[in-house]
Amino acid sequence: MPRDLLRSAEHRLVLPPIDHGAIALMVEAVTGGVPTRRLDDALLRTLDIGDLPVALRNVRSADDGIDAIARVLSQKADYLESGPSLDELHGYGAARDWGLALAQDLNDYRAGRIDWSDIDNRGLLLSGPPGVGKTSFAKALAKSARVPLVATSVAEWNSANYMSGTLQAIREAFSRARAQAPCLLFIDELDGISDRTQIRGEYVQYWTQIVNLFLELLAGVEERPGVVVVAATNHPDRIDAAVKRAGRLDREIAIEKPDVATLDRIFRHHLGAETLPDISLAPVALAARGRTGADVESFVRRARGRARRGGRELLLADLMAEVRDDAPQLSSDDRRRIAIHEAGHAVACRALGFHDAIVDVSLSDAGGLLVMTQQITGCSTLPQLEAMLTVILSGRAAERICLGEASIGAGGRANSDLERATTIARDIEARYGLGALGPVLVDVSATDLLIPNGLLEQVAKRLRAAEERARVLLEDHRKQVEAIAAALEAEGYLAGAEIERLLATAASPSTPNSEGRR
Structure with missing residues (x-):
């Protein structure tokens, strides 16, 4: 209130909150009777004057009035x-x-x-x-x-x-x-x-x-x-x-974009329990990887419209058509290659002690993705960073071992395997004080690898060494790579626990030697 208006007021009245006595008087005024019970204290604190005409419009007895007020207040949040x-x-x-x-x-x-x-x-x-x-x-x-x-x-x-x-x-x-x-x-x-x-x-x-x-x-x-x-x-x-x-x-x-498992639950939420009740939604969740909850809501709405115009019930194919939006599907050869690539990452994670960090691995029309929780912190050491480089480049190594050559899928875009590996190798040399330059910090960006002189060569040497470590490691674990790749190619999604089970059951005979080398 304006200060001068308050100064000019001759009287200031403070109205107390509505209490049980006021409730009883209002109920008596409407019904003519005195209620024999009181409103719960917790409900009373949520009451405002606008709730009373809603609650008391059709009551006949005093206690019915108390019940009506309690019912309106209990349901109040449902209308907020x-x-x-x-x-x-x-x-x-x-x-x-x-x-x-x-x-x-x-x-x-x-x-x-x-x-x-x-x-x-x-x-x-x-x-x-x-x-x-x-x-x-x-x-x-x-x-x-x-x-x-x-x-x-x-x-x-x-x-x-x-x-x-x-x-x-x-x-x-x-x-x-x-x-x-x-x-x-x-x-x-x-x-x-x-x-x-x-x-x-x-x-x-x-x-x-x-x-x-x-x-x-x-x-x-x-x-x-x-x-x-x-x-x-x-x-x-x-x-x-x-x-x-x-x-x-x-x-x-x-709030990050949802992972595949969360997308599955979001699809189910928007579909409801009655639509496709016995159908797994994993395929559409995989196809929608990288999309948001708002996208899922839109997919479901458009799929319902597609089914309605076709005069039939909603099908999984309707959802898949909306998610893919006429995008080309992976060929069987490409799907096999990507599955091998992601299997290489998963096997290297476990062999190098990162198996607890694996969240899941998935395969969709957009490509493959291994999700892991391992992060670089201020306590990371050079052996740990080199192990991370080995894991990142193990996808290329797996392709070379199982298919004879690597594809360009590990590079060519932001946040690709090569982009992440190059960043870590560059930082080892120029920012972390663990490379050939010694304990110095050089402010360089991704486009400045030639400054200082020789940095690019050191980064490339470190990356070649990491890929060679990955190749030797996966040669010893080829049976596990093939087992993970086959399961991923068939299912499209493997949770961390399933990956661990497959790796354990498909352990190669040469595992003890590789474990000793680790």
Whole structure:
């Protein structure tokens, strides 16, 4: 309220929240009777005045009135947001865990079991590529927490006329959220607010005022009790660093594109239990590898339309046709080669001690992919890096052993085997202080391998040595390579446990020698 308006008021009345006595009086006024039982305290805390006419419109007795109010309040969250709750969604990983913990905290806060200051999950920056479900996450979180969702976006703020309109739109978004607390304030496209360190020219003052106001409202977390802020962005690197400081959006979680197993569950979610109930969805999940949950929803919707226009029930072929979108399928020879390539990676992982890191391996029309959790950290050593190089180049080595020559599939694109291996070998020489140059750090990019003189030769030498190690290793484990390749070619997908089982049962007679060399 404006300060001077408050000063001019002769009286200030503070209305208490609706209590059990007020409920009893309203029920008596409607029914003419006095209720003999009370509303549950936890439900009473969720009640607002608009719930009463909904609940009491057709009741005949006082106790029926209490039951009607309880029923309306219990079902209240079902009308806040449509769609699934958070525990029904798949592929959100750490974001889902964060959201479920927040939902429990908000339920406890609304019930009076904890204070606002006890809730630690009060701000989240959600990042990820388009289509991974950031907006769906916010809706599902609001439904799970049984609170209203106040949704806005930076694009909406910037659509206002002049800077004053943008500032007012930001204030109104936070004001709406405070009025509905406890609630979730969702801000989409947060990267639309510029990073002050990157602003230049005539727009510096304009954006600085907008960013400063946003930071002020974010920092006033104690002045907006019950309001949790979740912001989404496709470009977390463009967010002003001050937005991520403690007390603001101090938790950042990235949502990745779903893996094959998660895509399988997402397809099932959108199809429902009644559609294709006994049909495995693994083939379409494999074909959709690299796509998002939004893509899956679109595939299912278009496949239903295809079946409806054909006057028949939905078939797996309808889904596959939408996913492939007339893309060419792998020939049998190409499928065999890719299966051998990925089998080489899997066998090398196990032989070099990385078997616990294998998540899965898959084969689709887009190619093959081995997913593993092994990462380079500050504690990685030269032997560990060389083992990773061997694993990365073992796909080419497997092709040479089983098919006589390697294809170009290991290179030619970003994030290919050769690109990743070259980056690691370059960093060993120029950044990690473990190469021929000794303990120095040379700032080079991927296009600067010729500087300093001799770096390219050292990188190539290291990569040739890694591929030779892979060749010797897989020669000793050829039977395992062929077993994994055959299973992958037939099934299209192998989980980590299945890979381990196949490797164990197909152990070659020369395994003890290779184990000793390792």
